[in-house]
Amino acid sequence: MKIAVLPGDGIGPEITAEAIKVLQALGLKFELETAPVGGAAYEAAGHPLPEATLNLAKASDAILFGAVGDWKYDQLDRPLRPEQAILGLRKALSLFANFRPAICYEQLVDASSLKPELVAGLDILIIRELTGDIYFGQPRGRRTAADGHFPGAEEAFDTMRYSRPEIERIARVAFEAARKRNKKVTSVDKANVLETFQLWKDVVAEVHRDYPDVALDHMYVDNAAMQLVKAPKAFDVIVTGNMFGDILSDEASMLTGSIGMLPSASLNDKKQGLYEPSHGSAPDIAGKGVANPLATILSAAMMLRFSLGQPEAADRIEAAVKQVLAQGLRTPDIYSAGTTKVGTVQMGDAVVNAL
Amino acid sequence: MKIAVLPGDGIGPEITAEAIKVLQALGLKFELETAPVGGAAYEAAGHPLPEATLNLAKASDAILFGAVGDWKYDQLDRPLRPEQAILGLRKALSLFANFRPAICYEQLVDASSLKPELVAGLDILIIRELTGDIYFGQPRGRRTAADGHFPGAEEAFDTMRYSRPEIERIARVAFEAARKRNKKVTSVDKANVLETFQLWKDVVAEVHRDYPDVALDHMYVDNAAMQLVKAPKAFDVIVTGNMFGDILSDEASMLTGSIGMLPSASLNDKKQGLYEPSHGSAPDIAGKGVANPLATILSAAMMLRFSLGQPEAADRIEAAVKQVLAQGLRTPDIYSAGTTKVGTVQMGDAVVNAL
Numbered sequence: 001m002k003i004a005v006l007p008g009d010g011i012g013p014e015i016t017a018e019a020i021k022v023l024q025a026l027g028l029k030f031e032l033e034t035a036p037v038g039g040a041a042y043e044a045a046g047h048p049l050p051e052a053t054l055n056l057a058k059a060s061d062a063i064l065f066g067a068v069g070d071w072k073y074d075q076l077d078r079p080l081r082p083e084q085a086i087l088g089l090r091k092a093l094s095l096f097a098n099f100r101p102a103i104c105y106e107q108l109v110d111a112s113s114l115k116p117e118l119v120a121g122l123d124i125l126i127i128r129e130l131t132g133d134i135y136f137g138q139p140r141g142r143r144t145a146a147d148g149h150f151p152g153a154e155e156a157f158d159t160m161r162y163s164r165p166e167i168e169r170i171a172r173v174a175f176e177a178a179r180k181r182n183k184k185v186t187s188v189d190k191a192n193v194l195e196t197f198q199l200w201k202d203v204v205a206e207v208h209r210d211y212p213d214v215a216l217d218h219m220y221v222d223n224a225a226m227q228l229v230k231a232p233k234a235f236d237v238i239v240t241g242n243m244f245g246d247i248l249s250d251e252a253s254m255l256t257g258s259i260g261m262l263p264s265a266s267l268n269d270k271k272q273g274l275y276e277p278s279h280g281s282a283p284d285i286a287g288k289g290v291a292n293p294l295a296t297i298l299s300a301a302m303m304l305r306f307s308l309g310q311p312e313a314a315d316r317i318e319a320a321v322k323q324v325l326a327q328g329l330r331t332p333d334i335y336s337a338g339t340t341k342v343g344t345v346q347m348g349d350a351v352v353n354a355l
Numbered sequence: 356m357k358i359a360v361l362p363g364d365g366i367g368p369e370i371t372a373e374a375i376k377v378l379q380a381l382g383l384k385f386e387l388e389t390a391p392v393g394g395a396a397y398e399a400a401g402h403p404l405p406e407a408t409l410n411l412a413k414a415s416d417a418i419l420f421g422a423v424g425d426w427k428y429d430q431l432d433r434p435l436r437p438e439q440a441i442l443g444l445r446k447a448l449s450l451f452a453n454f455r456p457a458i459c460y461e462q463l464v465d466a467s468s469l470k471p472e473l474v475a476g477l478d479i480l481i482i483r484e485l486t487g488d489i490y491f492g493q494p495r496g497r498r499t500a501a502d503g504h505f506p507g508a509e510e511a512f513d514t515m516r517y518s519r520p521e522i523e524r525i526a527r528v529a530f531e532a533a534r535k536r537n538k539k540v541t542s543v544d545k546a547n548v549l550e551t552f553q554l555w556k557d558v559v560a561e562v563h564r565d566y567p568d569v570a571l572d573h574m575y576v577d578n579a580a581m582q583l584v585k586a587p588k589a590f591d592v593i594v595t596g597n598m599f600g601d602i603l604s605d606e607a608s609m610l611t612g613s614i615g616m617l618p619s620a621s622l623n624d625k626k627q628g629l630y631e632p633s634h635g636s637a638p639d640i641a642g643k644g645v646a647n648p649l650a651t652i653l654s655a656a657m658m659l660r661f662s663l664g665q666p667e668a669a670d671r672i673e674a675a676v677k678q679v680l681a682q683g684l685r686t687p688d689i690y691s692a693g694t695t696k697v698g699t700v701q702m703g704d705a706v707v708n709a710l
């Protein structure tokens with residue numbers, strides 16, 4: 001079991017260190033190899049995704065990823081900015097299936113912006129297609145407008161696209177996932193406006209014929225953004241494209257009020273995967289020892305389950321995380337009166353002890 | 356002052372009737388002419404936006420629009436579906452500037468999904484570009500994929516695009532609006548991924564030089580979807596493209612918990628405008644006399660202010676709406692214990708009485 005560890009920027013190194021500590025406490029054998037990524041890699045090697053890092057990622061069963069990004073790289077040319085590393089990894093490893101759970105932990109219900117009754121027990125799974133759509137479609141660039149409102153003016157453009165097999169494979173991932181849950185898939189599209197998402201809707205409906213035990217409904221993306229606020233618990237699995245998934249998965253994770261708890265997984269068809277917390281690099285608190293390592297620790301659990309064939313070890317980690325929450329331990333992001341405030345390392349230690 | 360009245364489908368006819376009643380109670384002189392639109396027009400004339408309706412709209416100073424859409428038209432070919440009417444009107448009249456306020460009325464704070472302290476006093480304005488972006492970009496359609504993950508497969512595609520002058524004019528609208536408010540604009544983009552929104556960000560920053568008294572910040576769309584949930588009151592004016600604006604404006608309106616109260620305006624550079632409630636046609640409650648007419652009545656107020664040069668009349672309507680709320684009158688969508696439940700017509704009558 002070879003794991004590439006890419007800590008990245010900001011709080012990335014602190015939180016991945018805790019996840020590794022937890023992995024090492026399991027008594028399993030891993031081969032761990034660390035490499036720079038994002039801004040850290042730009043500093044070290046002049047590129048956010050150096051060839052050595054990419055090769056390591058390709059040669060590993062799984063990637064444990066911290067976070068990338070910092071204001072200080074904002075002025076770099078786009079191809080050199082930290083987030084290109086994550087786009088580059090998704091593309092190079094064909095990590096088309098992004099799993100983003102939005103779970104509201106019992107003890108953290110009050111941290112949500114939403115009223116407790118709307119989020120207590122929330123457990124939805126957003127499955128976002130991750131290698132297609134307008135993120136990677138060609139052509140894109142700048143040119144002189146040939147038509148439109150201002151012919152002759154400078155314009156910029158991008159191409160949104162999805163092919164039938166790209167939609168089919170992500171739809172299957174969603175229906176399979178729903179089978180292990182509450183057997184309901186909501187496919188989010190904008191078929192009333194976009195050709196791309198009319199095809200999306202048609203193909204998801206076709207694939208659904210192979211999953212008669214799973215309920216499917218279709219929802220426009222604007223409505224989905226509303227229904228997530230109004231009644232998030234009405235969803236089970238949401239499947240959508242790369243762009244809409246970017247927006248809706250962040251909205252959903254923030255609804256829980258504890259984004260510091262939420263892991264994510266990005267898989268290809270060989271079950272190779274990249275595992276990272278749903279939150280970002282938080283440069284403002286980097287190095288202060290206060291970041292919440294639980295999302296990264298839970299990402300390591302997803303890694304054990306999805307890429308490393310160790311579901312029991314994954315269960316053990318998840319149970320340990322629940323236990324430390326039950327003990328009342330909280331990093332500052334999830335702290336509330338009556339609980340015990342701890343730092344990054346203490347939280348990692350507590351999970352190890354709970355194992 | 357010529358007003359085209361397009362009631363449309365579902366609850367559209369009921370709610371526009373109340374808005375007209377209110378307009379007529381002002382003692383001003385309007386020329387009102389009604390025409391079918393959406394599914395109603397498809398039934399009457401075989402097209403959701405018949406030529407006579409379009410010509411009437413073009414020849415009017417303003418359009419009072421109810422709502423369009425019904426499940427029963429879902430099987431029609433896309434060009435015949437009700438929502439094509441609204442896209443057609445936006446395009447034919449170049450209604451590029453969409454104003455969507457998200458206001459949380461004092462008396463309705465508890466209707467929000469969000470905790471009261473997060474929404475009490477909420478007053479944000481989303482300015483959405485409405486005639487560009489991936490909504491209207493060409494080319495679009497289906498074809499055989501020449502490259503990508505599955506060359507040779509069927510694919511669908513759309514084109515996102517914005518030209519410099521399109522961005523400039525909507526940025527000016529946003530800065531001008533912010534000047535009359537809290538002098539803060541948040542421009543929402545996805546410049547880290549999209550060429551179109553790198554140009555967007557650059558041009559908004561350039562236009563900002565003419566408005567040094569207004570603060571500008573840039574935010575990625577995924578982050579904006581989160582911040583709206585976390586701390587909506589931190590925003591003043593949000594300006595963004597057509598697609599992101601569709602999603603974020605619906606999310607923001609639902610945050611208030613009282614989307615039945617929210618008007619909208621869509622303007623061109625001659626101040627001709629289309630005015631419609633932010634909510635939809637709600638076919639499930641159509642004809643029952645329970646729909647909330649206040650969003651449409653408030654849309655008529657925006658019409659008086661923006662297109663008809665009657666700001667005092669607009670103020671009078673807005674004050675009358677506040678008064679009926681203070682009197683405790685509520686349609687079912689905003690009803691809570693201790694208030695008085697009324698129907699569509701009673702609510703319209705109450706606004707007329709309050710004038």
Ligand SMILES: CC(C)[C@H](C(=O)O)[C@@H](O)C(=O)O
Nearest residue numbers: 083084086087246547548577
């Ligand atoms: C950093 C950015 C390119 C990325 C995306 O848009 O996919 C991020 O927002 C995410 O969701 O992982």
Ligand SMILES: CC(C)[C@H](C(=O)O)[C@@H](O)C(=O)O
Nearest residue numbers: 192193222438439441442601
């Ligand atoms: C009906 C649809 C085409 C429309 C849009 O996407 O613009 C609607 O959602 C809106 O926001 O007015």
